Amino acid sequence: MDKIVEIENLGKAYVQGHEQVQVLEEINFFARKGEFIVLLGPSGSGKSTFLNLVGLLDDSYSGEIRLYGRKLELLGEKEKASLRLKNIGFIFQFDSLLPEFTVLENIDMPSRIAGRSDPARARGLLKRFGLEALADKFPMEISGGEKQRAAILRALANNPGLLIADEPTGNLDKHNAGIVLDDLKKANSLGAAVLMVTHNEEFVSYADRVFHLSGGRLESGQKT
Ligand SMILES: Nc1ncnc2c1ncn2[C@@H]1O[C@H](COP(=O)(O)OP(=O)(O)O)[C@@H](O)[C@H]1O
């Protein structure tokens, strides 16, 4: 299965007050194994909405979404949760580590939830990314950049085929943003496809493919 995500004629509407607002319309998209895809678009254009649909965090939509060839609307809640846990790693803009757990425990958390806690694997990830020194620290003891790096390793815990990153460097200075992008590149070179929203022009040049979202439509874009 070369295509890990396939989307046909996707639409999404939100109810706001008494109005139905169409946020996404007639979207066709796919992601292949190991690709690095960047999604651009103005604030409010529906980028997060789109990522949440691809990442199985939202299941109200029209059209069709297939993940690893499996049509989502045919899956039950349990199957969807398991598909998400095994195949998708999410990285958000804002700090999402659990404050009462160490970095090592945070990274092991998806494996714990999947019922196969593996601290040795979490430690191995830290080592591979040169972050062993953070293992036993708590989130409040590390910098914003380090938190994002730990969040990437947590997203990699179950060795997912797809990493979804929603403005992962939006809250960082240029230096730390570069370090976080390097981690994402490394995760990508280790085999994970990446679907990332960013406003950073420099990162766009790194992508295999670029898309623009505006007016609810997704268009294949030029790299700048
Ligand atoms: N839960 C929600 N309920 C109603 N409207 C929403 C909800 N989430 C997002 N929206 C609206 O959908 C549009 C797209 O939002 P979003 O996907 O967050 O855009 P982006 O990530 O590109 O900034 C915005 O107009 C936003 O107000």
Ligand SMILES: [Mg+2]
């Ligand atoms: Mg957003």
